[in-house]
Amino acid sequence: MKQLRFGLFENAQTNDSGTATWRHPDNQRHLFDTLAYWKNIAEICENAGLDFIFLADAWGWADVNGERPDICTVEGLDLPRLDPAIVAAALISTTEKLGLVLTGSTLLEQPYSFARRIASLDHLSKGRIGWNVVTTGTAETASAAFGVPMVAHDERYNMADDFMELVYKLWEGAWEPDALELDKEGRYADPDKVHRIEHDGPYFRSNGYGNTSYSPQGTPVLFQAGSSERGREFGGRHGECIFLGGAPVAKLAGQVAAIRAEAVAAGRAADSIKLMAAFSCVVAPTHEEAERKYQEVLDSQTPEVAVASYAWFTGLDLSSYDPATPMTDLHTELSQTQVARFAGLTVGDVLKDWHAHGVRTKPVVGTPEEVADAICELAEGADLDGFLLTPVIQPGSTVDFIEQVLPILRERGVAGTGYDAPTLRQRLVGTETPVLREDHPGAGFRAQQAALTL
Numbered sequence: 001m002k003q004l005r006f007g008l009f010e011n012a013q014t015n016d017s018g019t020a021t022w023r024h025p026d027n028q029r030h031l032f033d034t035l036a037y038w039k040n041i042a043e044i045c046e047n048a049g050l051d052f053i054f055l056a057d058a059w060g061w062a063d064v065n066g067e068r069p070d071i072c073t074v075e076g077l078d079l080p081r082l083d084p085a086i087v088a089a090a091l092i093s094t095t096e097k098l099g100l101v102l103t104g105s106t107l108l109e110q111p112y113s114f115a116r117r118i119a120s121l122d123h124l125s126k127g128r129i130g131w132n133v134v135t136t137g138t139a140e141t142a143s144a145a146f147g148v149p150m151v152a153h154d155e156r157y158n159m160a161d162d163f164m165e166l167v168y169k170l171w172e173g174a175w176e177p178d179a180l181e182l183d184k185e186g187r188y189a190d191p192d193k194v195h196r197i198e199h200d201g202p203y204f205r206s207n208g209y210g211n212t213s214y215s216p217q218g219t220p221v222l223f224q225a226g227s228s229e230r231g232r233e234f235g236g237r238h239g240e241c242i243f244l245g246g247a248p249v250a251k252l253a254g255q256v257a258a259i260r261a262e263a264v265a266a267g268r269a270a271d272s273i274k275l276m277a278a279f280s281c282v283v284a285p286t287h288e289e290a291e292r293k294y295q296e297v298l299d300s301q302t303p304e305v306a307v308a309s310y311a312w313f314t315g316l317d318l319s320s321y322d323p324a325t326p327m328t329d330l331h332t333e334l335s336q337t338q339v340a341r342f343a344g345l346t347v348g349d350v351l352k353d354w355h356a357h358g359v360r361t362k363p364v365v366g367t368p369e370e371v372a373d374a375i376c377e378l379a380e381g382a383d384l385d386g387f388l389l390t391p392v393i394q395p396g397s398t399v400d401f402i403e404q405v406l407p408i409l410r411e412r413g414v415a416g417t418g419y420d421a422p423t424l425r426q427r428l429v430g431t432e433t434p435v436l437r438e439d440h441p442g443a444g445f446r447a448q449q450a451a452l453t454l
């Protein structure tokens with residue numbers, strides 16, 4: 001079995017994933033707006049040799065028929081938050097090896113300023129930055145807040161393709177990797193290695209010089225998680241590391257095969273994309289204790305959150321449907337994944353499930369051995385490259401995994417023991433150098449390459 005990679009799912013918000021576990025007495029996430037919280041989490045991850053912290057993000061809020069229900073404020077469901085790029089910047093100086101992956105939206109960001117911000121982080125962290133490319137599932141309220149037009153689901157991916165082309169030009173083509181000479185007797189930089197870029201796309205335009213020089217990784221490691229047909233096509237083209245929601249092993253295996261096929265269709269090697277499934281666990285020395293711990297997490301949550309939370313992700317007000325309505329009758333222009341994953345269930349079933357887990361899958365509840373077995377079965381059965389640990393409470397869930405489960409996986413030889421390469425891309429994608437593989441479409445925008453094809 002291959003050596004698995006592990007990242008930690010985090011969110012600069014008191015709750016995440018559409019659940020509201022903040023009331024749990026051991027949950028420290030309500031301190032998310034303090035540097036002390038983040039330093040502690042990052043230190044725990046780095047000491048354990050986890051590959052990265054992933055900072056999710058969302059824009060907009062829960063909206064039920066034009067109103068943000070008071071329950072959202074009472075439970076801290078959707079707001080307030082911090083900007084993950086700022087959290088990542090703060091953690092660069094408190095860590096040395098840990099990868100820092102942040103979420104950024106191609107609907108809401110401006111590519112030129114976004115490219116500059118990411119390159120700045122990659123320079124300062126010496127190549128530890130990843131970008132989770134999202135088209136924004138919660139688009140309706142977010143577009144209202146940002147004052148930009150709402151764009152339909154599949155078109156958001158066309159827009160994202162255009163965004164990518166422009167940022168590749170800036171990251172890969174504007175400054176050659178060896179443009180800076182830093183010779184005090186000679187030149188600071190070589191003018192022949194600094195290029196104007198031109199982009200006149202259907203959605204974005206830019207004409208002129210890049211604002212940042214070539215950063216250690218050039219393009220940050222590209223993460224993606226869209227699972228609709230169009231989302232998968234986008235991921236197969238651009239993604240280097242793709243997150244999958246947790247699912248039964250057979251379904252995951254199908255998703256993995258479909259994504260690898262998309263990569264091949266885009267002219268890339270099937271194994272150039274690393275697949276990581278979200279994984280949640282509640283672990284304790286005995287099975288009974290683990291079940292009791294999990295029940296405490298469920299009991300800490302208020303059921304009324306579910307309607308508002310589901311509406312936040314999908315725009316659908318489940319309380320307005322008969323509970324017996326099949327989920328296959330519903331359609332959304334927001335996150336289609338959050339409707340499709342419940343095919344075969346009714347609206348009533350989903351409300352119950354959503355209260356417990358939100359967008360998260362049901363945790364594996366059990367002893368350290370049971371959890372390690374579940375990880376190995378999933379990884380082997382679905383040909384996964386790693387897992388994104390999604391904690392139910394923080395830092396407790398993370399510490400439990402690190403102290404109780406990780407040592408078993410290391411003993412079995414399926415988890416690495418530390419940082420075996422300097423940059424995030426080398427560790428995660430397995431490249432020899434810190435930059436994009438040659439078969440990645442972004443590599444085609446390198447200045448040298450462009451010159452060769454002229």
Ligand SMILES: Cc1cc2nc3c(=O)[nH]c(=O)nc-3n(C[C@H](O)[C@H](O)[C@H](O)COP(=O)(O)O)c2cc1C
Pocket residue numbers: 055056057058103132133134135136137138224225226227228229230231232243244245278334335336337338388
């Ligand atoms: C592990 C994981 C993490 C995700 N993190 C975010 C996030 O931080 N922000 C976001 O807007 N969407 C996030 N998503 C949602 C996906 O980016 C995507 O919008 C969703 O799967 C719907 O895909 P579709 O638009 O192709 O239907 C995440 C999905 C998964 C599985």
